[in-house]
Amino acid sequence: MDLKNYIREVQDFPKEGIGFKDITTLLNNGEVFKKTIDMCVENVSEFDFDVIVGPEARGFIVAAPMSYALSKSFVPIRKPGKLPSETVSIEYELEYGVDKLEIHKDAIKKGQKVLIADDLLATGGTVNAIVKLIESMGAEVVGMVFIMELSFLNARDLIGDYNIKSLIKY
Ligand SMILES: O=P(O)(O)OC[C@H]1O[C@H](OP(=O)(O)OP(=O)(O)O)[C@H](O)[C@@H]1O
Numbered sequence: 338m339d340l341k342n343y344i345r346e347v348q349d350f351p352k353e354g355i356g357f358k359d360i361t362t363l364l365n366n367g368e369v370f371k372k373t374i375d376m377c378v379e380n381v382s383e384f385d386f387d388v389i390v391g392p393e394a395r396g397f398i399v400a401a402p403m404s405y406a407l408s409k410s411f412v413p414i415r416k417p418g419k420l421p422s423e424t425v426s427i428e429y430e431l432e433y434g435v436d437k438l439e440i441h442k443d444a445i446k447k448g449q450k451v452l453i454a455d456d457l458l459a460t461g462g463t464v465n466a467i468v469k470l471i472e473s474m475g476a477e478v479v480g481m482v483f484i485m486e487l488s489f490l491n492a493r494d495l496i497g498d499y500n501i502k503s504l505i506k507y
């Protein structure tokens with residue numbers, strides 16, 4: 338199954354010059370969505386982790402079903418002002434702007450092993466910020482998994498020496 342056949346590319350969204358990779362067309366096919374999550378799960382079988390974190394919004398679509406399939410904790414990372422208890426936050430750059438992410442301070446314990454899951458690796462700004470958040474809490478990032486990676490944006494150079502898995506590359 339070539340997942341690329343199910344991902345729609347929308348030109349000049351949300352800004353001119355961006356080729357937006359739209360996964361709604363993949364999600365709209367239940368069989369392909371299930372296979373995609375199964376492949377993410379298979380890709381991380383070598384990693385030992387306690388918790389899966391995923392960033393709002395599209396990261397939830399990947400991280401939560403993986404947590405369900407593996408009976409692992411799911412920890413949401415959210416945009417500012419959404420989490421009700423005490424948070425740790427970090428600012429980061431996107432392919433098309435600047436944003437901020439927050440996590441509950443008590444959601445991850447010191448020494449826990451963490452997997453990060455998201456739909457897409459573009460510049461790596463989001464996941465790089467998440468790594469910093471997790472490590473600032475004394476936890477360890479054992480790996481990360483994405484449905485797709487925009488290789489031409491060289492996120493791996495920014496992220497550095499972590500186990501990075503992506504199902505498809507552009
Ligand atoms: O590697 P990067 O350049 O950081 O880009 C990747 C991030 O961008 C998208 O999320 P976005 O912030 O657009 O939010 P959304 O999930 O709410 O659409 C995507 O879901 C990743 O989280």
Ligand SMILES: Nc1ncnc2[nH]cnc12
Nearest residue numbers: 356357358359432457459
């Ligand atoms: N090109 C892109 N397509 C979809 N989501 C993105 N997030 C950051 N860059 C993106």
